[in-house]
Ligand code: HEM
Ligand code: SF4
């Protein structure tokens with residue numbers, strides 16, 4: 001893999017930006033993928049520790065609530081969390097399914113679609129989706145946009161955080177910290193092609209061992225992901241800590257951020273312009289001249305009285 | 319008669335109605351500008367008006383709360399005069415005459431015309447929706463406690479409702495510019511009798527009746543006959 005994986009000229013998508021991304025460096029970067037083989041994971045959490053080590057993150061020491069998941073959910077300081085599930089299969093065997101939950105680095109990221117701040121979320125040519133905290137305004141739209149419930153907003157600095165796929169390490173040709181630390185080879189990293197080959201081999205192996213429904217989790221609804229799983233029961237992703245079966249950007253997010261946005265924006269501009277041209281064509285409703293009818297004459301007398309004694313009681317002034 | 323005076327003419331908006339209206343108006347415009355900045359990158363430069371992107375995001379909901387409070391007071395004040403009457407429907411049917419300035423063809427209307435009443439009711443519908451959905455997506459205070467589906471729903475509804483409110487606001491502001499005398503009425507409070515008679519005849523009649531109660535009418539008339547020759 002080349003060292004220039006992550007480079008400002010290799011940003012292929014950028015939040016809230018209409019102008020095209022740089023295009024001239026064509027094809028030099030291969031897409032990367034992290035493969036998480038759930039069937040080999042022993043739940044040691046070395047990856048979770050490596051993640052906080054490498055990224056200098058220290059979450060609060062929590063409390064034990066009777067399960068192994070710790071912390072119970074992702075936080076701004078915990079970018080990956082192991083989800084432990086006890087599953088009873090058809091034969092009544094207990095299976096311990098442990099899934100490493102983190103950003104999936106979607107090919108079509110919902111976070112990026114939702115983000116209103118130009119450049120706060122970028123996607124590199126190698127497929128990594130990164131948050132550029134310098135541009136982040138802490139609005140949390142990415143939270144609403146993500147189909148996997150990944151981003152978290154920090155209370156410390158009101159910025160969004162999530163797994164970077166160790167973009168800084170990948171930049172220097174290294175594998176992500178979690179991959180490096182895994183003692184069982186359950187997390188692998190490489191080109192998309194290589195990882196799919198490896199995943200297919202593992203799937204075949206599992207099928208040979210009786211897991212007929214073993215398969216690869218690389219959901220098409222978000223254009224595929226740059227983090228893929230090998231699952232023993234690929235037909236039931238929900239048993240792996242609620243992994244969504246067919247994740248896609250929510251229709252509500254599409255309705256909010258889709259074509260209607262530019263249309264509504266144009267309508268706002270058009271409304272103002274229409275006003276201007278209506279004025280130019282039809283003209284204003286001019287102040288009518290006073291036409292004293294009998295009433296007005298009567299009133300005129302009274303008005304004079306009024307002006308003699310200002311009627312502040314009437315509500316002109318407090 | 320001079321149009322521009324604060325003594326003569328008919329009082330249309332009391333000092334409190336005016337103050338209340340302008341507090342709402344100013345905060346509403348600030349809301350539109352700061353909201354649009356996040357709405358579409360096309361408006362991103364509006365963040366510069368508020369000291370940058372982060373202050374824009376921070377200040378918007380706070381202005382929203384202030385606006386909503388004052389809007390409530392305004393809505394209560396204008397409630398009674400905003401019911402839609404039969405002549406308002408006729409006025410709406412003749413909207414082409416309205417837009418083409420053929421005012422002489424229009425039916426007489428009360429203190430507010432159908433257009434003004436519609437602005438009132440649309441805003442009465444929009445502001446509570448904006449407030450509630452805005453609070454749901456408000457960071458860092460409330461959003462973290464909300465389920466994802468609610469966040470998505472609220473932010474979508476907030477955007478569409480804001481769009482409706484913004485279009486209504488543009489029409490509202492334009493009407494003020496288009497109908498000469500109305501901005502002054504909202505700034506200074508009074509309108510000329512001719513203006514009232516021309517644009518809001520039923521209201522004008524009512525005001526005149528109050529000023530010259532029928533019983534006093536005779537006296538007034540006789541005294542005038544004596545004076546006027
Ligand atoms: C009545 C006038 C209002 C208008 C015109 C307005 C407009 C907008 C717009 C256009 C957006 C961007 C939505 C998007 O990106 O799709 C927005 C966001 C937002 N609005 Fe409003 N809004 C109004 C009132 C309120 C109120 C009353 C609140 C109450 C708390 C509020 C809270 C928010 C919040 C929290 C956001 C998310 C972005 C941020 O954190 O600033 N808004 N608003
Ligand atoms: S999993 Fe969520 S945060 Fe990660 S790239 Fe996809 S949409 Fe963005």
Ligand code: SF4
Nearest residue numbers: 115136137139140142
């Ligand atoms: S919180 Fe930051 S990264 Fe998330 S949508 Fe808002 S600006 Fe973008």
